[in-house]
Amino acid sequence: MNVTAYLDIDSPIHRWDARWKLVTIAACMFVCASVQKFESLGLILLLSLLLAVFARIPLAALLSAVRRPLAMSALLAPFLCVSAGGDVQCMVAGAPVYAEGVRLSGVIIIRSTAIVIAFAALFISTKHDLLFKALERLYLPKKAVFILMASYRYVFLFMDYFAHTLKAARLRGFSLNRGLLHAKCSLHMLVSLIVRGYDLHEQTAIAMRLRGLGDRIVTRKEFKTTFADIAKSGAIAALGALIMYLETA
Amino acid sequence: MHISDGILATRYCIAGFGAAGVLAACALSKTRQEDISRVAVMSAAFFVSSLIHFKAGPTSVHLSLLGLMGITLGALSPLAIIAGLLFQALMFGHGGITTLGVNATIMAAPALLTFAGYRAVVGAGAGPMIRCAAGGALSGLGVFIGAGIMLAVLYLTGREFAGFAVAVSVAHSALALVEGVLSGVIIGQLQRIRPEALAA
Numbered sequence: 092m093n094v095t096a097y098l099d100i101d102s103p104i105h106r107w108d109a110r111w112k113l114v115t116i117a118a119c120m121f122v123c124a125s126v127q128k129f130e131s132l133g134l135i136l137l138l139s140l141l142l143a144v145f146a147r148i149p150l151a152a153l154l155s156a157v158r159r160p161l162a163m164s165a166l167l168a169p170f171l172c173v174s175a176g177g178d179v180q181c182m183v184a185g186a187p188v189y190a191e192g193v194r195l196s197g198v199i200i201i202r203s204t205a206i207v208i209a210f211a212a213l214f215i216s217t218k219h220d221l222l223f224k225a226l227e228r229l230y231l232p233k234k235a236v237f238i239l240m241a242s243y244r245y246v247f248l249f250m251d252y253f254a255h256t257l258k259a260a261r262l263r264g265f266s267l268n269r270g271l272l273h274a275k276c277s278l279h280m281l282v283s284l285i286v287r288g289y290d291l292h293e294q295t296a297i298a299m300r301l302r303g304l305g306d307r308i309v310t311r312k313e314f315k316t317t318f319a320d321i322a323k324s325g326a327i328a329a330l331g332a333l334i335m336y337l338e339t340a
Numbered sequence: 341m342h343i344s345d346g347i348l349a350t351r352y353c354i355a356g357f358g359a360a361g362v363l364a365a366c367a368l369s370k371t372r373q374e375d376i377s378r379v380a381v382m383s384a385a386f387f388v389s390s391l392i393h394f395k396a397g398p399t400s401v402h403l404s405l406l407g408l409m410g411i412t413l414g415a416l417s418p419l420a421i422i423a424g425l426l427f428q429a430l431m432f433g434h435g436g437i438t439t440l441g442v443n444a445t446i447m448a449a450p451a452l453l454t455f456a457g458y459r460a461v462v463g464a465g466a467g468p469m470i471r472c473a474a475g476g477a478l479s480g481l482g483v484f485i486g487a488g489i490m491l492a493v494l495y496l497t498g499r500e501f502a503g504f505a506v507a508v509s510v511a512h513s514a515l516a517l518v519e520g521v522l523s524g525v526i527i528g529q530l531q532r533i534r535p536e537a538l539a540a
Contacts, residue, residue, distance in 0.1 A: 124438040125350040159433025163344045167504065174503030195500055202346030203436065210437050214430065232368050234376060235419065241380030242387075242423040246431075249388035278522065281389045281403075282529045285412070288385025289537040295377040 096152075097218050104146035104216040108320040109225035115324040116142070116213040122331040123205040131338045132201040138330055139205040142212035156211040160203045168196035219243065221312055228314060245291070249284065256280055341404050341486050341512060342428070342443050345436030348497050356442030356493075363418040363448045370415045382413055383420035387427055404515075406486060407479025407523050410451035411458050412530075412537055418448035446489045450482035457481075468531050476524020480516045487512035 098105075104112070119142075123135045143153055175192030182188065214222070223240040227233055257280070265276050348356075371379065386405050393402045409417045422444045428434040435443045454475075461474040487509045494505035530537050 120438055121350055121353070124346065124348070124353055156433070160344060160346075160436070163433065164346070167344070167347075170504050170507065171500065175500035177500075191500055195498075199344075199346040203344055204346075206345040206436065206438055207433070210430075232365075234368055234371050235364065237376055238371075238380045238383070238419055239423055239426070241377065242383040242420075243427065245381050245384035246387055246427055249384050250391075253388050253391065277392050278525060278529075281392050282526055282533065284385050284389045285382075285408070285526070285530065285537065286534050288382045289412075289534055291385075292378040292381035295381055296374050299377055 096215070098146075098148065098152075098215045100147055102145060102147045102216065103319075103323065104142065104212055106319070107216075107323050108314055108316055109217050109221045110228055110314055111316065111320045111324045112213060112217065113222070113225050113229065115327050116209050119209050119327055119331055120206045122334055123202055123209065126202065126334060126338050127198060128338055129197075131334050132198060132205075134330075134334045134337070135205045136201055136208075138327070138334070139208035139212070142327075143208050146212040146216045148211060148215050152215065153208065153211060157204050157207050160207050161200065164196070164200040164203055167199065171196050171199075218312075224312070225314070241295075245295075249288070252287065253280075253284060256283065341406075341446060341483070341490060342425070342435030343439045343446075343490065343493065345438050347501075348439055348442060348493065350438075352442060352493060352497060353438045354441075356439065356445055358441070360418070360422060360441040360444040360448065363445065363452070364422060367416050367418045371419070375416060379413060379416050379419050380423070382409075383423040386420060387424040390424070390428075403519050403522060404447065404483055404486070405523075406447045406451045407454040407475070407482040407519070408526060410453070410455035410482065411475055411479075411527065414455050414459075415452070417451040417455065418444065421448045421451060442493055446486045446493070449489065450485040453485065454478045454482040468528070471531065472524045472528040475527035476520045476522075479523035480520020483512060483516035483519045487516070 119138065123139065126132055126135055172188050172192035173186050175189040175195060177189050177191040179187040180190040180193060217225075220240075223236050226239070227236045260276060260280065266273055386409055390402050390405055406417075406421065409420055413420050422440070425435055425440055425443050425447070426437075429436055429440060457478040458471075458475050461471060461478075466474065490512070491505045491509045494501040494508070527538070
């Protein structure tokens with residue numbers, strides 16, 4: 092289970108109208124990106140964790156979602172601590188550790204964690220066809236939504252193809268990280284993926300035409316806004332406004 | 341060549357979405373019905389291709405493929421780049437959601453420049469070898485330009501990021517060299533196997 096998979100359970104976040112959910116959580120992520128003060132940072136983390144709890148995201152999926160961004164922030168943090176400049180907090184192994192660098196590292200780690208958790212709550216609780224349909228209803232150009240949807244479908248197909256190619260190559264003694272000969276093999280593999288992509292697009296275009304598919308997202312679900320949808324969005328918007336007020340006060 | 345969530349100030353994230361929106365709108369205006377499947381499938385193919393790592397000294401690198409995307413998809417490449425970056429953020433946690441616009445601009449602008457340069461070389465009637473060399477050089481230059489834009493964005497965000505920005509840019513300059521050489525070889529192979537895949 093990871094955040095790219097839809098979790099088929101019942102929860103208040105699952106029942107939330109996809110259009111309201113998309114707009115509210117997107118706004119919530121931008122609130123997360125704007126805060127600097129530690130009390131506001133605590134609140135955004137709490138807000139995103141509440142979303143995850145209400146969406147009933149399994150802990151393993153949540154940890155898997157935050158693992159990579161945390162690793163990236165962990166790489167950045169030591170660098171910022173020793174290069175940010177300003178007041179020196181302490182010395183570690185002869186290198187100055189700047190107070191501003193430590194503060195910024197903390198801000199970045201909390202912000203990115205909150206953003207990823209909020210996004211996970213959105214993605215794991217919404218069927219993907221509904222998410223794309225919601226994007227279409229929110230006036231994102233139909234062609235763009237269709238490209239996103241079709242790409243998402245083909246990513247998994249190409250990953251399968253790549254896994255099979257890699258397995259076949261490994262059975263023949265190929266390794267990803269050894270010498271020039273293996274770099275040549277990797278290069279051939281890359282070219283074969285691009286050529287396969289080009290070949291497949293022609294077949295896909297014909298299939299789409301034959302099935303009468305244009306740039307429409309086909310789903311049986313119709314959206315209907317209820318009072319509960321507005322109340323959920325309102326509650327999160329109020330919390331977001333409170334956080335922004337605390338930030339500017 | 342991705343900036344993670346939480347690093348940039350909101351105004352830069354919004355400006356990035358604005359710039360990426362303009363690039364995407366221009367690309368969409370040129371997208372015909374039959375191009376939709378091409379952009380979608382090639383976007384997925386490039387996304388998976390970027391998972392292939394190459395050994396470079398003590399570490400291994402994966403190609404950004406932005407030059408190749410520009411050369412194969414032409415003016416439509418920003419759409420494929422946006423889709424690819426979204427999936428990278430979603431599946432692997434590379435880059436971010438709030439920084440998607442900035443990251444897309446960092447990659448799409450050089451991809452379009454690479455395409456324009458490559459088309460000029462092809463238009464001038466250059467032979468296959470010169471096309472490969474020019475394609476490779478332009479792809480490398482594209483990575484270099486992308487790193488330059490990233491340096492500028494990080495520097496604008498705050499002076500505290502200056503040291504980090506310079507270190508990242510130096511690393512990407514080395515990557516530009518690897519990307520240039522490998523892209524040239526890939527363009528050569530595509531010219532032989534599937535020349536129609538090259539948009540220019």
